[in-house]
Amino acid sequence: MSEYYIYLRKSRKDREAEANGQGETLARHQKTLLALADSMGVKVSKIYKEVVSGESIESRPEIKRLLHDIEDGRCTGVFVMEVERLARGDTKDQGIIAEAFKYSDTKIITPIKTYDPNDEYDEEYFEFGLFMSRREYKTINRRIQRGRIASVEEGKFISSVAPYGYKKVKIRNGKGYTLEIDPERADIVRMIYEWYTRGIPGDDGYYRTMGATAICRKLDEMHIKPMVNDTWSKASVSDILKNPVYIGKIRWSYRKEIKKIVDGKVKKIRPDSHDDYILVNGLHPAIISEEMFEAAKAKAEANKKTPIKLGTKLQNPLTGIIYCNICGKTMTRLAPTSKTPYAALKCSNRYCKNVSSPLYLVERKMIQFLEDWLESYDLKAKSYDELFTSDLELSVKKNAIQSEYNELSTIKEQLENAYNLVEKGIYTPELFIERSQTLNSLIREKEQIIEKLEEEYHSALLEQKSREEFVPKVRKVVETYWEVQDMQSRNQMLKEIIQKITYTKEKPNTRGDRENANFTLNIFPKIPIKLPMS
Incomplete structure (x- = not known):
């Protein structure tokens, strides 16, 4: 008994048409092909709907099921909108599909033409159609990739889902998307970095740093949920701590898909890349400072666990040190x-x-x-206690810096007024030059004072951190x-x-x-x- 099947699969153009409101593609194609079968007086017994987007046969379950089902030779013909829907993969995939139809003596029926794979001319036409389909696919893919890279280099966000702490938004008066801060989740991101780099205070008042696993437990205890799951995973926290998007950067092609032959089969892997990727300033605001990001990165590098064989324990306490x-x-x-x-x-x-x-x-x-x-x-x-700066002294130093900034702002306003006065003719050019030289000299003097005060302030902060955190760790x-x-x-x-x-x-x-x-x-x-x- 002869059997007829229908194979349905969306193309990229179909998805674009759906986005423009032209209706669901597979439903329209199914209706068209059923009408074609009816006009030929044949009955369709199976319909295969490919809902996943895959380049190869391996990644498309319905085409694999179809090829398996036509092997026994009971299928007389497969209805498809175009032969290109069957394969846009590499030459190997195209050969597998062509041979499957040829040796099972299964016809390919489209609204335009019926292909008999055992007819010499139809076979050549069919293979040429697959070849042109593959060529078109590569051309389209190259164009898309170039467009993506151009958008990334402009600082746009092109991924489908915004990272935790951000919302994906349309660029105003322009094409593409960028990110805006989600205030509530951004605070969680800041807290994760704070816990990881500085830690949380213990009962003795000293800070205890936390690893990614401990941070997961802490977030779950606080009933703070991640974007998708109900609980946090170590991988999700680690990804947050490594993602430069949080310092206002856009990273692309960091984990490129690489194909390898393993046991005779093509396997796809996505290893971390450390040099061959794009990293540019994004259009979006940062959530954390670069200093904190680098601190987290340094800690992660220092805490890398040494690979050891499964089932064995580390024997050298000085490993990695x-x-x-x-x-x-x-x-x-x-x-x-x-x-x-x-x-x-x-x-x-x-x-x-x-x-x-x-x-x-x-x-x-x-x-x-x-x-x-x-x-x-x-x-x-x-x-040494006398040398360490107290909290009160730190506060005084900080106020002194702010006071100097205020005075600097006043001097700059005076210089701006001098420009206005000379433009209005109140100052002569000679008087303006004399006045501007004096004010510029004061500005340089204030900037030098501020630079020195800020250096002293940050040095004092480091001293305090050393005393409060480092010494107790050494003692322990x-x-x-x-x-x-x-x-x-x-x-x-x-x-x-x-x-x-x-x-x-x-x-x-x-x-x-x-x-x-x-x-x-x-x-x-x-x-x-x-x-x-x-």
Whole structure:
């Protein structure tokens, strides 16, 4: 018994027509093809509606189902609006479709022409139609991509969904879209960055920074919902912390789709790109400062977890922290052996002459350095208290800066008035030159004073931050380090206070002299200012 099928699929032009109010495309096409079948006196037994937009056969479930169903040879013909609807993929896809219709002896019936794949001329015409369809697709796609890139370079927002904290709006008196701040959600974005970079105050008054997972839990506890789901995920928080849209930038092609052959099949992946992408100033306002964005970026880089095998635990507490001072490579952990019954620290560069040392000895010297630093700090605390700026002094400095700005504004107004007076003929040119020189000199003087005051103010802020946040963190590490047995926890504790350590050892220990720490450590704390280190 002969069977006839209908295959329906929208083109890009159809979607544009629907947007202009010309009705639902598939319904119109179905009606047309059913009428064609009726006029031919045949009955349609199956209708395939392709609702997804996919370039390849793999991404189109209905065309796969159709090809499977015509394999048994029972289908006499497939009704379609145009042969191009069947395939706009690559040559391989077009070949698969052409062979499926040819070997199953299935005709392709369109309102204009019926194609018999076993007829030599029809086959050539059919293949030529698919080829031209593919060529047209590529041309259209190139034009669209060029248009998108041009819009991005103009600072427009071209993605379909606005990021959390923004609303997508039409550009006034122009083409395209941009973003405007959603005040309520923008405050949530600011809070996420604040928690991640500065933290939240604990019971002891000191700030505790939060990771992406902890931020998720905190937002859920506060009954703050993300854009789509009911609860926050680590990925959504991490995306917010990495997205430069929040500092007023537009980023495009950061995660390009790349095709790879895996086990004989084409797989699509979207890896993060770090150089081949567009980053421009957007037309939209920023939600956070560039300083805070960079702080979040620096923390994320510092807290990158070292890849370890599934089911194993981190064994080296100095992973990602300690580096060879000779060649710059990372120092790695050597597991204990029968000859050396202790873990050792060794340069990962096999050609480097840096000599290894017992890991516990390196840890001991590092903690001793921190203990000495704290002792020195405590001894000088009283005298140092006088050097630290109090909250009252900070307030006075800030008011002084504002006062200078006010005076600068007054002088600039006087200069503007001088221009007006000379234009009105009240000032002679000679008097104007004399007056403007005096005012410009005062302006330069005020700007120098403001620059110095602002430098002192920001330096004082860094001092205060160091005293309130850094010192307690160092004290906690010193007091609890040896009690913590989990190496991952030790690693995270150290990354909170140490930027990096460099290691140098020129000569190996002699027999029986293993406890001699004859190596040099250069320790670079994550400290905003220079405090007493000896």
